[in-house]
Amino acid sequence: MLNITSACYAQNNDVQNKINYYKEKAEKYLDKQKGLEGYYSIDKSGIKVFASSKDKLSNKVEYCVSWDSIQQINNPSKPKPESIKKLTGYRIAIDAGHTAGDLASGKIEQKHLKFNVAGADGKLDSIEIAEGILTFATAKLLKEKLEAEGAEVFMTRSFNGSTAFGITFENWLKSSYFNAVDSLNKISEITLDRKQWLLTKATKRDKFKLVFKDIELKKRGEIINNYHPDFTIIIHYNVDEMNTGWAKSSNKDFDMAFVGGAFMKHDLLSKEKRYDFFRLLVSDDFEKSVSLSSEMIKSFENTLVVKTASINDAKYLREGCLPTTEKGVFCRNLQLTRFVHSPLVYGETLYQDNERECVLLNQERDKTKNIRVL
Ligand SMILES: [Zn+2]
Known part of the structure; x- marks a missing residue:
């Protein structure tokens, strides 16, 4: 008894x-x-x-x-085969942020910097960077390194300039834009007037921002989830949010990482977001993401010698995020921190507009072989 x-x-x-x-x-x-x-x-x-x-x-x-x-x-992870390589048996998804494969496309998606900066010798250096090129170069390099350790790696973007649809944005406009706008109207997301405007008057920038961007982020989530990765790495480079227009350099430079969470009150009006809230709450993806991200932040700080951000270092950290137990790791309800059904690391490192970083990131013409990426 x-x-x-x-x-x-x-x-x-x-x-x-x-x-x-x-x-x-x-x-x-x-x-x-x-x-x-x-x-x-x-x-x-x-x-x-x-x-x-x-x-x-x-x-x-x-x-x-x-x-x-x-x-x-939340049972323990599946057993991995014995191997001398650290990552044998792991499936890893890598998402290289944004889509631009050249500077002109970077302008269209508004992830592009262009300004002059004075070098150490006093001479002006002309800087032009598109984030999508940097993230893809980083993703490709990371893929090679992870594969060398035995991992199986999936990339959401298969070539420089590619989108999650496997084609460039320009080709997506030709093949799928009309149908995408038509479907948005059919499911009552946009009015008939809006549909007409999008089909006749919208600029490429409008088409990217108002139609393509959300559909493509959703596609990234879908193809990552279909791959069933053990974990997902999302790669971005950051900028100083207060340096709007990015027409000059900034003296700020921080590392940070995002995990899911920090839902706003109105978010749960959506059934889809309520499901994501439920999934993040009951699964241990969140806990694993925090611990993976913390390891990455420590490595960023040591390797890149860039300070880790605190919650007061940016407005979006204060207003849109919640701090976790780990330094530099913040809960943020971004599309990908919500859509992806696996532990994840969403890295935002190096301010591209920082006076020192911009020169280093700008070194090679194709922006893929500079020392900050390697
Ligand atoms: Zn980005």
């Missing part, structure tokens, strides 16, 4: 610990504005998500999981 009683007591204690753990996770890392409690409950029965606070009151559940099932979702 005594044994049974103590076993029950231990079990209750265990459930209470889980309730405390997941409540803290939801409040500290997923709920930026402290306004989401009406959408979920965490109690003895498990974790539930509701479509609205009204549904919560009437216990009309949208997604739920019991404590036993959570254990099954």
Whole structure:
């Protein structure tokens, strides 16, 4: 009898610990504005998500999981084959941010810098960088290094200038733009007037920003999830947000990394986002992402000799993010930190407009062989 009683007591204690753990996770890392409690409950029965606070009151559940099932979702990683190579048996997805394969395309997607900067000898150096070229060069190099360690690697962009659709943005405009605009109208995302404007008056920049960008980010999430990676690495280079227009250099330079979370109150009006909130809460992708990202940040700091950002180092960190337990790793509800169903590292390193970095990143004409990328 005594044994049974103590076993029950231990079990209750265990459930209470889980309730405390997941409540803290939801409040500290997923709920930026402290306004989401009406959408979920965490109690003895498990974790539930509701479509609205009204549904919560009437216990009309949208997604739920019991404590036993959570254990099954988050069972230990599958065993990897014995090998002398560190990454044998691992599947890794790499996403090279943005799409530009040349400077002109960088202008269209507005991930392009052009200005003059005075070098150490006092001479003016002309700087022109497109982020998409840098991220692709970095991704390709990383792929080679990971493969040499035995990993199987998938890239969302297969060649410089490629999009997640396997073609350039220019070719996507020719083959798919009309249908994309037409479908947006059919699902009532845009009005008929808007459709006409997009088909007749919109510039390439408009087409990129207003139609292509979101569809393509979704596609990145889809192809990463279809690959079922053990983890995903998303590569970006940063800029000083206060240096808008990026027509001159800045003296700021920081490293940072993003993981999922920091949902805003209005985000959970969307069923799709409620599912992502639920998935991030119950799976351990979030915890693994924080620990992987922290390792990467430490390595950035040591290798690149660039300071790790604190929450007060940028407005978007203060207003759009939540800090994690790890230095330089922030919860941010970006499309890819939300869409990707695996642990992830979303790195934002080096300010491209920094007075020192811009010269280093600009060194080679094709921007792929400079020492900051290698
Ligand atoms: Zn970027």
